[in-house]
Amino acid sequence: MEQELGQMEQRFAELIWQHAPVASGKLAAMTAEAFGWKKSTMYTMLKRLCKRGLFENEKGTVKACITREEYHLQKGKKVLAEGFGGSLPGFLTAFARHNRLNEQEIEALRLLIEEYEEGDKTV
Numbered sequence: 001m002e003q004e005l006g007q008m009e010q011r012f013a014e015l016i017w018q019h020a021p022v023a024s025g026k027l028a029a030m031t032a033e034a035f036g037w038k039k040s041t042m043y044t045m046l047k048r049l050c051k052r053g054l055f056e057n058e059k060g061t062v063k064a065c066i067t068r069e070e071y072h073l074q075k076g077k078k079v080l081a082e083g084f085g086g087s088l089p090g091f092l093t094a095f096a097r098h099n100r101l102n103e104q105e106i107e108a109l110r111l112l113i114e115e116y117e118e119g120d121k122t123v
Helices: 007-019 024-035 039-051 068-084 088-098 103-117
Strands: 055-058 061-064
Touching: 007 024, 007 039, 007 061, 007 068, 024 039, 024 061, 039 055, 068 088
Parallel strands: none
Antiparallel strands: 055 061
C-alpha cells in the first residue's frame, strides 16, 4: 500500500469491497446514487485505486486485489511501526490508558494470548 486513502477513496473502496466482483457499469450507477458522481469521476477514482494495487478492472469487471481486512492490517502495521516502534504491547498499553477495555475485550485478549501460547500462531 503506497499511501493511505483519502476520505472519498476510502468510501469508494468500501463500496467496491462490499459488492466485488462487480460490473464497472453497475459500479458507476452505484457511485452516482451513493456519492452523486458522474461516470467519468468513478472511472478516474477506480483507475487511481487500481494503480495502488487495491483493485483491478478486467474486461469491465472490478475485482479486489486485496481484501478489506488485508488493507486494514497493512494500515495497522504501519501505525505500529511508525508510532510504537513495532511494539504491539506498547500500542495496547497506550490504547488501554485512554480507552477502558470492557470485560469481553479483556477476555478476548486473554483467549488470543492463550491460543498463541498453545502453538496456534495463526490467530
